[in-house]
Amino acid sequence: MERVLVTGACGQLGSELSMALAGIHGSENVIVSDINGPIALLSGMTFEILDVMDRQAISEVILRYGITQVYHLAAMLSAKSEQNPELAWKLNVDGLINVLECCRQQGISRVFWPSSIAAFGPSTPSEKTPQHSVMDPNTVYGISKLTGELWCSYYFNQFGLDIRSVRYPGLISYKAPPGGGTTDYAIEIFHSAIKGEEFVCYLKQDTQLPMMYMPDAIKAAVQLMQAPASQIKVRTSYNISAIDFTAAQLAAEIMQHIPGFKVKYLPDYRQEIAATWPGSLDDSCAMSDWSWQADHNLKTMTEDMIRQLFIVRTTS
Numbered sequence: 001m002e003r004v005l006v007t008g009a010c011g012q013l014g015s016e017l018s019m020a021l022a023g024i025h026g027s028e029n030v031i032v033s034d035i036n037g038p039i040a041l042l043s044g045m046t047f048e049i050l051d052v053m054d055r056q057a058i059s060e061v062i063l064r065y066g067i068t069q070v071y072h073l074a075a076m077l078s079a080k081s082e083q084n085p086e087l088a089w090k091l092n093v094d095g096l097i098n099v100l101e102c103c104r105q106q107g108i109s110r111v112f113w114p115s116s117i118a119a120f121g122p123s124t125p126s127e128k129t130p131q132h133s134v135m136d137p138n139t140v141y142g143i144s145k146l147t148g149e150l151w152c153s154y155y156f157n158q159f160g161l162d163i164r165s166v167r168y169p170g171l172i173s174y175k176a177p178p179g180g181g182t183t184d185y186a187i188e189i190f191h192s193a194i195k196g197e198e199f200v201c202y203l204k205q206d207t208q209l210p211m212m213y214m215p216d217a218i219k220a221a222v223q224l225m226q227a228p229a230s231q232i233k234v235r236t237s238y239n240i241s242a243i244d245f246t247a248a249q250l251a252a253e254i255m256q257h258i259p260g261f262k263v264k265y266l267p268d269y270r271q272e273i274a275a276t277w278p279g280s281l282d283d284s285c286a287m288s289d290w291s292w293q294a295d296h297n298l299k300t301m302t303e304d305m306i307r308q309l310f311i312v313r314t315t316s
């Protein structure tokens with residue numbers, strides 16, 4: 001029986017991943033934590049206020065609940081990080097080292113930590129970016145994710161800590177709001193569309209980015225964590241891929257359901273960040289090592305997002 005700790009559990013990913021973990025391990029075995037909260041989506045699970053900058057507090061929670069697995073999700077996302085680079089570095093790198101060190105000292109059996117497509121940079125081949133490629137991120141978020149990948153690999157090689165990671169694309173979901181990333185437009189656009197409002201997009205219409213619907217993001221984390229250790233050959237972070245689209249392609253797909261929906265393009269500083277990221281990833285290593293395969297495409301994701309947001313709107 002596993003006892004699971006989730007950090008940053010009130011966030012966009014943490015709230016839904018925690019619910020999925022409660023379904024797998026039992027809600028009594030999932031301890032959810034965040035520097036803020038709790039939130040309604042986490043009801044039924046034990047909640048702890050936990051600041052990942054406080055190593056002693058992390059250790060105490062691991063000990064108190066007999067934790068065996070950790071999902072470390074607390075981080076500052078790309079757009080927010082550019083507003084506060086020093087704090088982003090501290091949270092994303094020092095916070096990770098705190099968690100890794102506590103896990104090492106307390107013999108945690110498995111750790112999940114997400115990296116990001118932001119770990120790539122302007123010199124990375126932008127189409128079908130290979131698993132092993134040039135990585136020269138020029139955002140503080142990307143630098144912190146690349147550094148984090150190397151720390152994960154170091155803890156595996158030096159101490160045998162079984163830490164597993166994926167490079168998430170932009171995550172699209174409707175349950176919890178996005179946390180300040182460069183791909184947030186792909187969620188905000190749906191909210192404008194169902195309200196019948198014009199959407200002002202901060203990216204250029206032809207900017208293509210890799211994206212993923214939340215059920216696939218959860219599937220990736222769960223599948224990777226359930227795979228036998230012998231199958232995990234990449235100890236930095238795995239490329240995973242699902243849906244690649246431009247802002248204009250997403251808008252056109254939404255217009256299939258909401259005719260007359262209008263989008264205006266007014267690029268801001270986030271366009272510069274997006275321009276340094278890949279447009280698509282080669283995820284063949286994840287496919288062959290632990291049978292990764294996304295379920296959702298642009299059509300099924302768009303249909304489901306619109307259906308779910310209409311349900312939320314009519315029932316609230």
Ligand SMILES: NC(=O)c1ccc[n+]([C@@H]2O[C@H](COP(=O)([O-])OP(=O)(O)OC[C@H]3O[C@@H](n4cnc5c(N)ncnc54)[C@H](O)[C@@H]3O)[C@@H](O)[C@H]2O)c1
Pocket residue numbers: 007008009010011012013014033034035036050051052053072073074075076077091095114115116117167168169170171172177178179180181183
């Ligand atoms: N959402 C995406 O599109 C995306 C894409 C790639 C990678 N990721 C990664 O997935 C992870 C989760 O992302 P998310 O979208 O849920 O982010 P989010 O911003 O929605 O949530 C992060 C959570 O961390 C919490 N937090 C902040 N400082 C903390 C601290 N000191 N101690 C404890 N908790 C703290 C916040 O309160 C928040 O609830 C991050 O590592 C992120 O880099 C996300």
